[in-house]
Amino acid sequence: MVECDGCKTSTLETQVKGLQDLIEVAKAVVSTLDLDTVLQAILSSAMGLVETPAGSIALYFESKRExxxxxxxxLSSEFVKMERWSMTPGGLSEQVLKAGEIFFVEDTEKTPFFNNPIAIKEGIRSLVCVPLTYQGRMVGxxxxxxxxxxxxxxxxxxLLSILASFAAMAINNATLHKRTKVLAITDSLTGLHNHRYFxxxxxxxxxxxxxxxxxxxxxxxxxxxxxxxxxxxxxxxGDDLLRLLGGLILQTVRGVDVAFRYGGEEFIVLxxxxxxxxxxxAAERLRKAIEGGTAKHLVGTATRGVTVSIGVASYPDNAxxxxxLFNIVDSLLYRAKRCGKNKIYHQESLLLPTT
Incomplete structure (x- = not known):
């Protein structure tokens, strides 16, 4: 069969368009380390290449199989509100993980293993699943x-395979960048934020x-x-004690509060x-948690745990x-230490520890 010139031109134009999309994706990957920005660019290009009206990219966490x-x-707001889900045994995602290659489903209603109720409710009838692997490890x-x-x-x-390679590389680069940023603001001993970030x-x-x-x-x-x-x-x-204190502080404060190792054996919670x-x-919860927690976990501290002296100050009440504000809370802390320790000071009032 002889291929017509028009068909050749159309095929060539499609290939050129695909290559142009790949170049744009490559530019996006190298121009930013913002993971979501890069993944959105890759998703848009992949949808354009395969001509689908919807799509998504999910990251894979092997330790939790999530x-x-x-x-x-x-996709609908109802569909995307489930931001995290577990890998279902025998399900589509697990099959993609095991196969390690692009997976096509041309009709979900004729596919026995496609039984995701949320996807069925969304009306998804056909799809392509592309594993994102980096150095032999699936990342999404x-x-x-x-x-x-x-x-x-x-x-x-x-072309999809090349896009998948860009996506996997972007995920790896962004993850490394994020990890480096976290290390730069983290105290290596206690796991709390460091003085610089404070x-x-x-x-x-x-x-x-x-x-x-x-x-x-x-x-x-x-x-x-x-x-x-x-x-x-x-x-x-002593290092073990500080490490334990970091963990006790993180367990005790609220999720919206932020804890720091200010220096030496001094800590701050904002x-x-x-x-x-x-x-x-909150300060009293910390005082009790530290005294009780150190008594329980530390060896060699006799029958009682390590105690802390605490200063508390607030905006706009105190400064x-x-x-x-910092000078006030600092002076209150040292007033608590001079007045017997294991106490909380705020302005002129002293809170005695509960016995």
């Missing part, structure tokens, strides 16, 4: 959906509190007799949109600017 939605288009899946049963042009598989976050949250007329509180705490503890049990055990009275309650 998928997490990171880019989507053309690209889904291209249509709402009618149809066949797909398998000749475009090679200065940035304190300024940011103080500015937000003043701009929107919201309360903002600061808790500053210091380990009592830490030098004696180090002298008695050694610096390695509490956005929190009045003084609520900050005092009108960042420097003044």
């Amino acid at each position: 998928l997490s939605l990171h880019a989507h288009h053309g 899946i690209l889904y291209l959906n249509d709402f009618v049963a149809r066949s797909f042009d398998h000749d475009k598989v090679n 200065k940035h976050f304190f300024k940011q949250e103080m500015g937000r509190a003043r701009r929107y007329h919201k309360p903002f509180s600061v808790i500053m705490l210091d380990v009592d007799n830490f030098k004696d503890y180090n002298d008695s049990f050694g610096h390695a055990t 509490l956005p949109e929190t009045k003084l009275e609520n900050a005092l309650l 009108d600017n960042m420097d003044e």
